[in-house]
Amino acid sequence: MTSTEQTLSTHGAPGDRRRWFALAIVMTAAFMDLVDVTIVNIAIPSIQRDAGASVSQIQWITAGYALAFAAGLITGGRLGDIHGRRRLFLLGIGGFTLASALCGFAVNPEMLVASRVLQGGMAAMMVPQVLSIVHATFPAHERGKVFGLFGAVVGLGAVSGPLLGALLTEWNLFGLQWRPIFLINLPVGVLAWLLGRRFITESKAPKAMKLDLVGVALVSLGLLMLLYPLTRGRELGWPLWGYVSMAGALGVFAALVAFERRKAARDGSPLVELSLFKVKSFAAGIAVQTVFGVALGIFFLVWTLYMQIGLGWRPLRAGLTGVPFSLAVSTAAGLSVQKLVPRFGRKVLQAGALILGAGVLVYLWEAHRYGQSIASWQMALPLVVMGVGMGLIVAPLTDAVLSEVPREHAGSASGLINTVQQMGNALGLGLVSVVFYGQIRDGLAQAQIGPAFVHAFQHALWWVAGIMGAIFLLMSALPKRPAQHVEGAEAPVQEREPELVH
Template sequence: MTTSVPADPETAAAAARAAGRRRRIALAVVLTAAFMDLVDATIVNIAIPSIQRDTGATFSAVQWVTAGYALAFALGLITGGRLGDIHGRKKLFLLGMGGFTLASALCGFATGPGMLVGARVLQGAMAALMVPQVLAIIHVTFPAHERGKVFGMFGAVIGLGAVCGPLIGALLTEGNLFGLEWRPIFLINLPVGIAGILLGRRFLTESRAPRALRVDLIGTALATAGLLMLLYPLTQGRESGWPLWGFVSMAASPLVLAVFVRYERAKARKDGSPLVELPLFKIRTFAAGAGVQLAFGVVSGLFFLIWTLHMQLGLGWGPLHAGLTGVPFSLACSTAAGVSVQRLVPRFGRKVLQAGALIMLSGALVYLWAAGRYGTALESWQLAPAMLLMGAGMGLIVAPITDTVISEVPAEHSGSASGIFNTTGQLGMALGLGLSSVAFFGVVGDTGQPGGAGAAAGAADALRASFVDATTHALWWICGGLVLVFGLLFLLPRRSRAQEVAERSEPAAPEGGAGPEQRQQALVS
């Protein structure tokens, strides 16, 4: 017979401290990865004029620098999550971070627009391997009673990334470190990525899903083909003179996507592992929410591109001037996001999101008025009211929309629903960037190209005026998109099911009862 010897209290305390230290370092690694992805998705916009001048990139190449990342990221998100479930989240996280770091180096050392676009597509694909593992690693690393605080930190990092991305890009571009101009916005990822890989190998814990879905490579290929058949001619068509093949390709795109839908249904019957769980779209709230997310992604993708081009190429501001002008937008967005989730949505429900759409619309109209009133003489302080309104409106939408929509989905499907929902937003951004060919660059015309006839003739004022005209034209498209978002929000329930349940149970709920932590756990379970 053996007797158990009580553990030495000092040894147990030391082990607990070591475990806590290991978890904190692991958290720092995955949060840094999430921060890198968000910053890299936003940091490029502010450097686009510098990239265009240095590489001689055409406008379509400029669009692909941003749209290529968004499209690759969107198409790989669900597959990346499943690969982590099958082969191990730590392994896929480190693979994604290594690939992301390598792609950042290729972006930084790109010798021309083609190489830069290819490296950005690779960067987006590697982010799709890395990012889905972040919440899953947090979920398995931290005990339930600590996750609420950890998820709060995750939200704070996301907000910080949204605020810091454009400003970091402006500082690095304006600083022209070592004469590298825009390249440090990518090269800064190298030391961060290498440190993350070394620390991740040591401190991250491996985990897999007990019952992982299979990877749907054929579904991914069909979705990719269908979307590229739409986006490629939409982006390249203007510079190619809108050839017939472009219209044929765009017309055939819905047919390929219809084949994708039929294949996904057959895949679901065969092994239950389709890329997209189509029955989710039978849930009215989820289908409407996905429509909102897609339309809002289009608006966001178009706005952020034309905004920075207007400030730098239309108004002649430097990157730092443009970045600082965007600070009111970022601060208003992060502030409104925090208030909407914690106070407003639990009380007013859907009306908060609709108010956000109307506030953004009013901001776009103020921007339109200011751009038309002052033209190329517009000053930062004259643009500030529009920035505050658009930032506040965006914060009221982006923060609560996911929780509002996913809370209506059965818990066993929340992971798939969250992946599809995030993918929809990224696809919307890629589509918005593609639409800029018509909404923005079509108005600028050939005069904006490096070395074009307008620039050769020294018509700098006319060139700047054309960018202002293009901005006002694109802002009308943005206003139309926001009206569409406002209308789609009526399809959401007035109050989510989770809010109604919480209200009914509130009198009997114990103090400090279930709240955001439990809802967040449902998203990553």
Template sequence: MSSETSMTSPERQSGPVPAERNTTVPDASAPVSAEADRRRWLALAIVMAASFMDLVDVTIVNIAIPRMRGDFGASTSAIQWITAGYALAFAAGLITGGRLGDIYGRKRLFLIGISGFTAASLLCGIAPNPEVLVASRLLQGGMAAMMVPQVLAIIHATFPPHERGKVFGMFGAIVGLGAVSGPMLGALLTEWNILGLEWRPIFLINLPVGILGIILGRRFISESKAPKALKLDIVGVVLATLGLVMLIFPLTHGRENDWPLWGFVSMALVPFVFAGFIAYEKHKIRKDGSPLVELSLFKVKSFAGGIAVQLTFGVATGMFFLVWTLYMQVGLGWSALRAGLTGIPFSLAVSAAAGMSVQKLVPRFGRKVLQAGALAMAAGVMLYIWESQRYGMAIASWQMAAPLIVMGIGMGLIVAPLTDTVLSEVPREHAGSASGLINTTGQMGNALGLALTSVSFFGLIDDDTAFGAPYAEAFRGAMWWVVAVMLVIFAVMFVLPRKTLPVEQREGAPGAGAASPEAVPAG
């Protein structure tokens, strides 16, 4: 499964909503010609296919990580960067990608993004060494940050208000399908070893989809821009990214270098970099009112707490999915296909619980549903630890089903309603930028969780060339970290609102609560 956004992926669900919500949309009362109607539905199919490709690419990678490591003889840090690099590049460019679309046109940025994503997929598929693969994944994440924010913006600008509910429902179904199918598709492509390419088809499969999306997108997607788009904040992007890299790079490489002094110095300087970022954002607000992050949002208690939940949830899922894959394939010696099949109960449980939480449970019980999800995930992980200890190296896939179903139910209760709950008390004029920030934070947490596997997982393995029992023992150690994070999430959720208003009463946040490409955990 994948590590970026994380479900088998639920963590890519609450997709980036455009940073600016002053969007020109069709008049709902205006007649729509047959040709225009056909074009907009074709445009919808194109952007949904791009979202599906992006989500599958995230969820498909983890399952092939052991094969990549064996093929390249890659270090543990390289393995972490193959997954974390994508999440970091995606997070760094997400809000800027949305603003670029507002300024220069959503269609234009979508086509640039999908073209770059397709080219990066080709580079990933032909990478001759880990360094090229990591660089290609960084490029792929950056291009996804150009492409993905345009999807909901194009839908919002193409369909009148009375049709968006149906469209967002279809969009959510595509997200769920991508979340469930990604890991299995990755397992099948890896096991089939098409043309002797081993894991490489997991990236090359993007080429026909991407090329078709470029050709049809040029013809059928209509251009749209925001009448009053926010300006770019390049300095803010640089400072935020620098702070993240100064934290993640030492965590990822420190263990292999015996934790050198420069790593601790780098991490110690991170608070000062982020302090500089905040100071610059305040200056940017006074200068032109276009900061990368709208700091006033953090005065909303539920939003600030929700950002903390999103960050820590990303840490938990990023850590779990990478460690879980290595446990099954390197620790237990299972094939990629068996590992992928083992995850099916988890995927189905996430999908079922997600639908029920949004439609029936959250409207009645509010934040208690999300808190129950956090406790269920913690309980599922502890059950997994117990089973792993009890059955040892002889544990079977069917024995993993119970903890995975409990975990899946917990994750589904959280991921589907989380974004809407966090946005519920945000002023409607800031709904777009707030949604983008939520998704950016989730990707940052994912990258941080992947980096922390150096300590929580690889740090428990004395010999990087080992396999079998040491990986199983390290898996149990890392899972206690996940349990601790889920309990922190449960506590932080007390700052979320007890109940949320129905979406229709918050029309200033179009698409709130709809599943979108970046909120499903990468599995």
């Protein structure tokens, strides 16, 4: 049976329960990825103490995952189209589980960093297949219900990650310190792999393009040349080669654009579909996603360091403090998609940027006023405000960006959006060494460390607030109302296999 026949067979059997089992499996994988990002942040101080990791190694534990994930997303999606989405999903989740074991049993910080990079690369194979499998398995009229479930998973992941990380760190199971935050993936990953083999139907894009290996190499090289000096620059005293490397990264990205343009003209299979950037809303949306990723990368890491090192809180208290934020994100995200965007369009996203920025400023005022004596309940107000703002952005942004993209490029555009958001996140993690650690002097006495971290957190919040102002301005280039929410904007179309879904 061909992949197209498999897809039509599945679509033609709406009562087939196998596809709902398949959905549960791929949602579990998506949940694992979401939790794995947030669960590590809360355990960073414990990793730093127990493993003796340096500042740059701590940053690479998070940035290495984000960088490998970002660099591999488009490639992972393209490989799924070529070789089969089920096959790549199983390979990805198997590799992710193995990498989690290597993280959990790492004998030194270097092994932990390398294992995290491997884990990010495996996630880049696994995650793009989720949306592709949904498209290949469910008919169009059922996908709204499916994506509603995914929204719930995102909210649950945001709540569960910090709490689970805090509990596992506090409990110190079997004297393993922070290691269970990675080892918990093992039984989940093995079960998902076994069930995936049984219930997920194989599918491929009918006209899959060849993998652009030169494009993959140029993207990876450019990111490495940009992020490595940012991450290690402060520790090494900002050497000249670091500035040369960052400037050279711009040349690599320019070479990527030139090569992709020629490859598109030659065989129509570029890694990056440059014609998408001619769509104003898409180009603006890519800029918003990138800059938004920078803000998230900065905030979540420095927030964890602020609470656990600056304020001296235990991981569980830090994790519980973040619950109001996570609940606000989940609630606002659901409300924005179902009620607000159809009525107010782009204004919802712009309001989200302003509300999130306002929450950051309130947090900044409270952190300055109360210093190290600030209580968890005093953080609740700014965190709820920030969570509402973030929820109004994260859920409808992809729809807004894709609304004016030609239908035949929708899958490729989705993959590119996810990639640049992760690239921005990795860039933000790299900038932590500048906007946060750059405010902390070396050789501080024990009594000076807490106040220094509190001051550095306040300095980083100014950066986040400024970034949200830039995002608000960039959002003015988005369409006033996403096409799918404009009455009569789109007639029903014949159901078909997407050309390229990431």
